Amino acid sequence: MPQTDAQAVADEELVGACVAGDRSAFDLLVGRHQRQIYKLCFRFVGNHEDASELAQDAFVRAYRALPKFERTAKFTTWLHRIAVNVCLNRLSVKRPPHEPFADVESAPSRDERADVAVLRQERAVWVRAAVARLPQKQRATLILRAYHDLPHDEIARIMGSSVSAAKANFCHALGNLKKLLGERVVDHHESPE
Amino acid sequence: MNHLSDVQFTAALEDELDPAGSAHLDACGACAAKVRGLRTVLASVLHAPVAEPSPLFWEHFGARVNKAIDSAQPPAAASWGWTANRGWLAAAAIVPLVMMIGALALYVIRSGADERSRPAPRTAAAEKPLDAGLPAGRAPAAVDTSDLAGDPPDDDRAWALMRSLAIDLHYDDAREAGILPRPGAIETAATELSALERAELVRLLQDELKRTGA
Ligand SMILES: [Zn+2]
Secondary structure, three states: OOHHHHOOOOHHHHHHHHHOOOHHHHHHHHHHHHHHHHHHHHHHHOOHHHHHHHHHHHHHHHHHHHHHOOOOOOHHHHHHHHHHHHHHHHHHHOOOOOOOHHHHHHOOOOOOOOOHHHHHHHHHHHHHHHHHOOOHHHHHHHHHHHHOOOOHHHHHHHHOOOHHHHHHHHHHHHHHHHHHHHHHOOOOOOOOO | OOOOOHHHHHHHHOOOOOHHHHHHHHHOHHHHHHHHHHHHHHHHHHOOOOOOOOHHHHHHHHHHHHHHHHHOOOHHHHHHHHHHHHHHHHHHHHHHHHHHHHHHHHHHHHHHHHHHHOOOOOOHHHHHHHHOOOOOOOOHHHOOOHHHOOOOHHHOHHHHHHHHHHHHOOHHHHHHOOOOOOOOHHHHHHHOOOHHHHHHHHHHHHHHHHHHOO
């Protein structure tokens, strides 16, 4: 498929081409979504090595399952669902080497001369460590909503739950993060970026 | 007073709270404080970016996915591999079995011939392969078959063992292994043996299984 035409082709059409035997169509799908899927996996496991492996696994599973993809469904929802399942399966059998919360807590405090960028980086580590401590459904919901900006109904389809449950999970996730982060949370509306 | 539900808190964070919820939020300090707290946490979450891997990583990612797809064995191939392995296992198991059946059959034939015609003494070279699998002190004359000849096959240990071995051996496995006896050959061989001969066959098989660690 020529590159110029490919940009205009919908994901679902590429799926059709792929099922019909056009392997290059799947390459295009991978190229389009690899960053989102990698980031999703990284949010779950918190390290590059596992995230890249999980993202790869998600695409391999998606490729195998393409013949079962329903043309009425949205490809990104379907792909995210596969990736979330891959991540949750991994977490259920192996706890990846996430940035440990305890280590962050015992890290030496920055002196007052530390610049804003370093502080922000440190906060990001705290947040990732706290997210890693959330129950799996809350973590998945938070990641999909906050980082991937997916609407609640789409998250509900990915998680196989009701829309209300997805919204409640999001609230619970934030409430638990507030407890985990304690005083570390700051109002970013007031801090310089 | 009913405070906001979790669903309504999420809606409040996203500025989609219904009019009744909004009215409550204006009047309830506790709910307003909780929304502020959740909003602050959400802001912290949003300010925790993922480090972008190097461009080189993305250049190779698609190739890695393709390689993983190509290297993954389709179910049929995996099944074939298992069948092939089973074929070799079957071959390993059946070779001593066939050899022993042959040896025992020859042994029985020869012992019968000995009783009938008392042939001339055999040479050492001819005797060695026939006696190789037999224990010392088990002379053909010691095998008395008269009292067990009519035993039903299923009650016989030898027959049961032969059957279990034959059941475990799949036809395709034997063919894969290049060992394909004539249809019914094993059954014929076993049923033509007397009960004591079959008992001896069992003992030989068990010795062989112990020796090979199967
Ligand atoms: Zn209230």
